[in-house]
Amino acid sequence: MNAVAEREENVEAAEAGGKMRAIADYEGCRSSLSNGKRSCGSQASESDLPSEIWDKIKNHPCYSEEAHHHYARMHVAVAPACNIQCNYCNRKYDCANESRPGVVSEKLTPEQAARKLIAVATSIPQLSVLGIAGPGDALANPKKTFKTFELVAAAAPDIKLCLSTNGLDLPDHVDTISRCKIDHVTITINMIDPEIGARIYPWIFFNHKRYTGIEAAKILTHRQLQGLEMLTDRGILCKINSVMIPGINDQHLVDVNRAVKSRGAFLHNIMPLISAPEHGTAFGLNGQRGPTAQELKALQDACEGQIKMMRHCRQCRADAIGLLGDDRSAEFTTEKIIATDVEYDLKTRKAYHAKVEDEREAKIAARQEELATIAGEMSEIKLLAAVATKGSGLINEHFGHAREFQVYELSTSGVKFVGHRRVDLYCRGGYAEDDRLARIIRAINDCHAVFVAKIGGCPRKNLINAGIEPVDQYAHEFIEKSAIAWFRSYLDKVKSGEIQHVQRGDGAIREGSLISAA
Amino acid sequence: MPFKIISSQCTGCSACEPLCPNVAISEKAGTFFIEAKKCTECLGYFDEPQCVAVCPVENTCVVDTTLPRYQGPA
Numbered sequence: 001m002n003a004v005a006e007r008e009e010n011v012e013a014a015e016a017g018g019k020m021r022a023i024a025d026y027e028g029c030r031s032s033l034s035n036g037k038r039s040c041g042s043q044a045s046e047s048d049l050p051s052e053i054w055d056k057i058k059n060h061p062c063y064s065e066e067a068h069h070h071y072a073r074m075h076v077a078v079a080p081a082c083n084i085q086c087n088y089c090n091r092k093y094d095c096a097n098e099s100r101p102g103v104v105s106e107k108l109t110p111e112q113a114a115r116k117l118i119a120v121a122t123s124i125p126q127l128s129v130l131g132i133a134g135p136g137d138a139l140a141n142p143k144k145t146f147k148t149f150e151l152v153a154a155a156a157p158d159i160k161l162c163l164s165t166n167g168l169d170l171p172d173h174v175d176t177i178s179r180c181k182i183d184h185v186t187i188t189i190n191m192i193d194p195e196i197g198a199r200i201y202p203w204i205f206f207n208h209k210r211y212t213g214i215e216a217a218k219i220l221t222h223r224q225l226q227g228l229e230m231l232t233d234r235g236i237l238c239k240i241n242s243v244m245i246p247g248i249n250d251q252h253l254v255d256v257n258r259a260v261k262s263r264g265a266f267l268h269n270i271m272p273l274i275s276a277p278e279h280g281t282a283f284g285l286n287g288q289r290g291p292t293a294q295e296l297k298a299l300q301d302a303c304e305g306q307i308k309m310m311r312h313c314r315q316c317r318a319d320a321i322g323l324l325g326d327d328r329s330a331e332f333t334t335e336k337i338i339a340t341d342v343e344y345d346l347k348t349r350k351a352y353h354a355k356v357e358d359e360r361e362a363k364i365a366a367r368q369e370e371l372a373t374i375a376g377e378m379s380e381i382k383l384l385a386a387v388a389t390k391g392s393g394l395i396n397e398h399f400g401h402a403r404e405f406q407v408y409e410l411s412t413s414g415v416k417f418v419g420h421r422r423v424d425l426y427c428r429g430g431y432a433e434d435d436r437l438a439r440i441i442r443a444i445n446d447c448h449a450v451f452v453a454k455i456g457g458c459p460r461k462n463l464i465n466a467g468i469e470p471v472d473q474y475a476h477e478f479i480e481k482s483a484i485a486w487f488r489s490y491l492d493k494v495k496s497g498e499i500q501h502v503q504r505g506d507g508a509i510r511e512g513s514l515i516s517a518a
Numbered sequence: 519m520p521f522k523i524i525s526s527q528c529t530g531c532s533a534c535e536p537l538c539p540n541v542a543i544s545e546k547a548g549t550f551f552i553e554a555k556k557c558t559e560c561l562g563y564f565d566e567p568q569c570v571a572v573c574p575v576e577n578t579c580v581v582d583t584t585l586p587r588y589q590g591p592a
Binding site: 080081082083085091092107135136140141143205208209210 | 527529530531532533536537564565566568571572574575
């Protein structure tokens with residue numbers, strides 16, 4: 001019996017009384033008209049979840065899609081060492097325009113990290129989470145990681161702590177994680193089949209030895225799944241990150257999804273491989289492509305229902321700061337942090353968070369109200385719309401200023417966040433305006449409309465020529481409410497014969513993975 | 519022959535530093551170096567030199583051929 005099959009059996013037994021079962025069994029997606037309660041994992045709201053779980057995720061931007069419009073996170077790069085090598089990672093790479101895990105410009109000591117957190121939390125009151133995600137592996141640097149958490153917990157008691165790991169050393173640290181009150185742990189699991197693992201991981205460093213090939217992948221998968229079980233047994237929320245690598249693990253991720261669900265994982269985040277040759281990763285150099293937007297969404301859709309799917313991940317750097325779509329790390333260099341002395345202002349932060357909660361309630365009420373207006377409507381039409389937003393769940397960004405677009409799926413059963421497309425400079429620089437516009441159109445090519453606060457005459461014309469309707473009539477209004485209202489009028493126009501509904505092509509995920517634009 | 523780190527290739531990730539059984543590795547200006555006098559090639563401690571096994575950049579922790587081979591404990 002191989003290691004994986006053996007684990008499956010152990011898990012079945014361990015699972016029978018597992019307390020995370022209720023959470024894992026929670027399924028379902030999208031805001032439904034029938035009861036308004038079942039909603040997508042990433043879109044889950046208060047009424048969908050047990051209250052202790054809701055309390056853990058309600059202001060965690062990575063664990064709740066709904067929260068990510070309102071709350072910010074910061075990563076501190078205190079953990080540079082890593083204990084495995086992945087074919088999608090090159091540890092020598094850095095670039096100011098780059099935004100990926102593993103890439104970081106400045107390493108911090110735990111003391112500097114705690115100081116930085118206080119400075120950031122004071123100037124960005126939305127900040128609710130501190131994460132350690134590398135640039136190596138949080139648990140390959142246990143002393144630095146846990147020292148940082150200890151300092152932060154003492155200085156800023158309202159900040160949630162989380163970490164991200166490849167899982168190799170996870171079983172050894174579960175008790176410390178639990179003791180440090182780290183409520184959220186992300187494990188990157190790209191495979192449960194060592195043969196597939198051997199194509200993703202050239203080597204691991206374990207028990208003072210370097211292992212390669214299938215042997216390495218066997219140890220890694222065993223340790224990852226064991227660590228996941230240990231965490232969920234202790235009631236710690238686990239998110240699983242998986243990198244979708246077409247031709248290597250794309251189909252297999254459905255099995256991974258099932259395996260992590262059965263072990264009590266809370267959320268599954270399938271991310272596209274980023275493999276631009278200039279990053280110098282093994283995959284980048286051997287021409288391994290990343291998935292298209294359509295391929296990614298199809299896989300996420302196939303896994304949905306098994307477990308909640310995260311679709312709002314920005315694959316951010318190990319030193320990212322701010323709302324997920326708006327990295328402000330450049331504002332907080334170590335030099336500046338050391339030079340300024342700030343006091344942690346818990347009172348102001350609490351007042352700010354109370355205001356955010358009011359905004360969220362207003363947004364949800366508006367969505368429910370608008371949903372009622374299409375209750376009873378039946379249509380086969382399902383389409384995507386892109387939104388330019390700066391956060392708070394509002395259409396509040398100018399088309400030309402948007403660094404990313406959020407993508408929503410609209411149908412008569414509701415409105416659902418299904419992803420985002422980055423359109424900012426991607427490590428190249430020097431684009432002419434025309435290039436930029438063409439890139440934006442390629443990125444949102446699968447959308448029927450783009451909602452903006454404002455748009456200039458020239459891009460408006462180009463979008464219309466490309467078959468994408470620019471919509472600015474809902475400027476500064478709620479995204480979901482506006483999207484439903486627009487969708488209702490779209491259906492009316494189709495019904496009256498004023499317009500004809502046609503399918504759109506595929507969209508491109510970032511520059512590096514751009515293989516074919518429809 | 520003790521090991522040395524080719525500093526132009528070192529990412530400064532610090533993975534090797536805590537693994538060295540001889541505390542021979544330390545940091546200088548963002549990259550790491552091995553104190554040749556202290557390096558025992560991990561003989562008597564581990565089956566393979568730890569710095570080589572954990573280093574994320576191939577051929578960065580290498581044998582320093584300009585120095586005599588480590589002779590083992592006297």
